[in-house]
Amino acid sequence: MSLNTFFSRLVPKEKKFFPMFEQLAELVVKAATLQLEVLEQINPVLEKDLMKSIKKLKQNGDDLAQEVFDILDQTFVTPFDREDIQALTSSLYRVLGMIKSVSQRITMYKPKAFPDECKTLAKLILDGTLQIQIAVAELQTLKKSERILKTIKKISKIESEADEMYHSAISALFKNEKDAIELIKQKEIIEKLEQTTDRIETVSGVLKTIVLKNA
Amino acid sequence: MSLNTFFSRLVPKEKKFFPMFEQLAELVVKAATLQLEVLEQINPVLEKDLMKSIKKLKQNGDDLAQEVFDILDQTFVTPFDREDIQALTSSLYRVLGMIKSVSQRITMYKPKAFPDECKTLAKLILDGTLQIQIAVAELQTLKKSERILKTIKKISKIESEADEMYHSAISALFKNEKDAIELIKQKEIIEKLEQTTDRIETVSGVLKTIVLKNA
Amino acid sequence: MSLNTFFSRLVPKEKKFFPMFEQLAELVVKAATLQLEVLEQINPVLEKDLMKSIKKLKQNGDDLAQEVFDILDQTFVTPFDREDIQALTSSLYRVLGMIKSVSQRITMYKPKAFPDECKTLAKLILDGTLQIQIAVAELQTLKKSERILKTIKKISKIESEADEMYHSAISALFKNEKDAIELIKQKEIIEKLEQTTDRIETVSGVLKTIVLKNA
Numbered sequence: 001m002s003l004n005t006f007f008s009r010l011v012p013k014e015k016k017f018f019p020m021f022e023q024l025a026e027l028v029v030k031a032a033t034l035q036l037e038v039l040e041q042i043n044p045v046l047e048k049d050l051m052k053s054i055k056k057l058k059q060n061g062d063d064l065a066q067e068v069f070d071i072l073d074q075t076f077v078t079p080f081d082r083e084d085i086q087a088l089t090s091s092l093y094r095v096l097g098m099i100k101s102v103s104q105r106i107t108m109y110k111p112k113a114f115p116d117e118c119k120t121l122a123k124l125i126l127d128g129t130l131q132i133q134i135a136v137a138e139l140q141t142l143k144k145s146e147r148i149l150k151t152i153k154k155i156s157k158i159e160s161e162a163d164e165m166y167h168s169a170i171s172a173l174f175k176n177e178k179d180a181i182e183l184i185k186q187k188e189i190i191e192k193l194e195q196t197t198d199r200i201e202t203v204s205g206v207l208k209t210i211v212l213k214n215a
Numbered sequence: 216m217s218l219n220t221f222f223s224r225l226v227p228k229e230k231k232f233f234p235m236f237e238q239l240a241e242l243v244v245k246a247a248t249l250q251l252e253v254l255e256q257i258n259p260v261l262e263k264d265l266m267k268s269i270k271k272l273k274q275n276g277d278d279l280a281q282e283v284f285d286i287l288d289q290t291f292v293t294p295f296d297r298e299d300i301q302a303l304t305s306s307l308y309r310v311l312g313m314i315k316s317v318s319q320r321i322t323m324y325k326p327k328a329f330p331d332e333c334k335t336l337a338k339l340i341l342d343g344t345l346q347i348q349i350a351v352a353e354l355q356t357l358k359k360s361e362r363i364l365k366t367i368k369k370i371s372k373i374e375s376e377a378d379e380m381y382h383s384a385i386s387a388l389f390k391n392e393k394d395a396i397e398l399i400k401q402k403e404i405i406e407k408l409e410q411t412t413d414r415i416e417t418v419s420g421v422l423k424t425i426v427l428k429n430a
Numbered sequence: 431m432s433l434n435t436f437f438s439r440l441v442p443k444e445k446k447f448f449p450m451f452e453q454l455a456e457l458v459v460k461a462a463t464l465q466l467e468v469l470e471q472i473n474p475v476l477e478k479d480l481m482k483s484i485k486k487l488k489q490n491g492d493d494l495a496q497e498v499f500d501i502l503d504q505t506f507v508t509p510f511d512r513e514d515i516q517a518l519t520s521s522l523y524r525v526l527g528m529i530k531s532v533s534q535r536i537t538m539y540k541p542k543a544f545p546d547e548c549k550t551l552a553k554l555i556l557d558g559t560l561q562i563q564i565a566v567a568e569l570q571t572l573k574k575s576e577r578i579l580k581t582i583k584k585i586s587k588i589e590s591e592a593d594e595m596y597h598s599a600i601s602a603l604f605k606n607e608k609d610a611i612e613l614i615k616q617k618e619i620i621e622k623l624e625q626t627t628d629r630i631e632t633v634s635g636v637l638k639t640i641v642l643k644n645a
Contacts, residue, residue, distance in 0.1 A: 110604065167323060170323045170324075171322075180399070181608075389539050
């Protein structure tokens with residue numbers, strides 16, 4: 001019996017979703033933390049281990065999302081709209097998927113270097129996931145929705161910064177990198193990092209919907 | 216108070232959607248017009264200004280789409296299915312997003328040249344958005360659905376032409392362009408242009424659903 | 431009058447969906463079979479004919495999917511949830527679309543060679559579509575859902591294998607291929623093949639939902 005299953009017998013069903021959202025958000029923060037470490041390190045031994053860890057976090061995320069969906073099927077009273085629970089779970093899960101996709105490309109492509117913008121993007125991603133974690137922790141008391149709305153604004157600012165960073169990273173790459181294969185590698189990693197911030201904004205959009213419906 | 220907000224107080228709520236759809240369609244046509252100008256010009260000064268304009272149109276589209284969603288939340292009687300209003304708004308908005316994405320790539324990549332097929336694709340896109348504009352203007356009087364169905368057929372023909380154009384553009388590029396980095400640039404711009412025609416067809420599909428449900 | 435239209439007059443409406451799903455699944459299997467032949471052949475004459483055939487299968491799939499949606503609109507009693515009929519149809523149709531997209535790239539790019547992993551991926555895709563065909567044939571008697579659940583497990587295994595194959599194919603490509611344009615060609619074909627197995631897993635997910643709801 002998993003911890004969640006045990007937990008689920010003691011807590012009213014409609015409250016069981018909150019700790020699961022928090023766990024999912026925590027996995028996302030952990031993955032974003034590891035990703036930043038990968039991009040700041042050049043040590044390839046460490047790199048390989050971190051990839052394994054991110055793959056494992058993604059697997060945990062899979063299981064956790066599946067558990068949310070299973071419990072949702074058995075629950076009549078939900079803390080907020082069924083479709084929003086699904087959307088929140090899927091969107092959190094997709095951030096994890098995108099971080100895994102960045103890591104995978106790093107191991108497959110083995111780029112010579114990461115442009116500085118990659119590190120900045122990875123930092124912005126970590127900032128974004130930390131905001132998500134704050135917001136998710138506030139979901140249980142939607143009265144305090146001011147705090148959630150504040151994280152949403154911060155995420156929007158992070159996304160704009162990431163967009164500019166992406167734009168200048170790609171422009172610089174095409175200006176400076178004359179090795180086509182190296183350009184392909186770095187271009188795709190930069191693109192996937194930027195897409196991760198888009199996915200974070202999707203989570204933020206779901207959080208906004210939940211707050212507006214329930215405030 | 217925005218013009219739309221002012222407008223919304225005078226007009227029965229269910230009729231307020233039509234001018235907003237028309238405004239969105241107009242933004243899409245404007246963006247497609249600017250895009251064609253970008254692809255036909257080589258003057259880089261002009262290019263930079265046009266990019267700014269497209270970014271602004273996209274921002275207007277963002278605001279307008281948000282306004283549709285907000286009003287939808289406050290409206291009980293809608294002119295047609297709630298989900299179709301959402302789908303129409305999102306699909307129009309996504310055409311705009313794709314045009315912005317083409318422009319962004321042009322500024323970031325600075326390709327040496329645009330193959331002629333790019334210009335033809337941009338013309339087909341403009342034609343498609345003009346058909347959308349005609350259809351959206353007819354939505355208020357769904358009795359005249361014949362006209363809308365005619366635009367849908369035209370869009371389907373445009374999409375087929377764009378598909379062929381895309382196919383021959385990419386084939387020619389791989390046959391003739393020996394500079395890998397230049398090939399990457401042009402390939403992605405051609406692909407995004409073709410994806411824009413797909414998005415136009417998505418709008419057309421939503422329009423078809425609306426006509427069939429309400430005719 | 432098409433065969434399906436004729437058929438639809440004799441059979442109770444709610445049962446008409448099953449033969450259409452079976453026909454769609456058959457088209458998918460045929461396309462996957464042709465794709466494997468393309469990737470195993472080097473004969474370019476044959477290649478061109480096979481492309482035509484795949485395009486035709488895709489067109490048949492278009493028509494068939496449209497017919498499912500039309501009949502769905504006219505039917506009150508459906509064998510299972512309306513949204514699941516839509517999801518099954520779309521997801522089958524998208525496998526076909528992805529196979530067409532691989533074929534298109536082969537004709538447009540004319541790569542010098544296909545790495546062995548491409549052939550293995552094409553074999554895994556054919557295996558996956560055969561499992562789908564088995565599952566779809568069992569849909570009418572959902573009591574025998576054990577068999578469907580077995581195909582779902584097999585598809586999950588196929589997807590894992592495809593994922594590993596993709597990973598090693600791309601790693602090998604970046605290690606060995608020094609011609610950037612050739613790398614672009616093969617990379618994208620490998621990626622599209624892997625995405626096809628993702629789409630097969632989406633079908634499998636829809637089948638699982640149907641079984642769990644109706645068992």
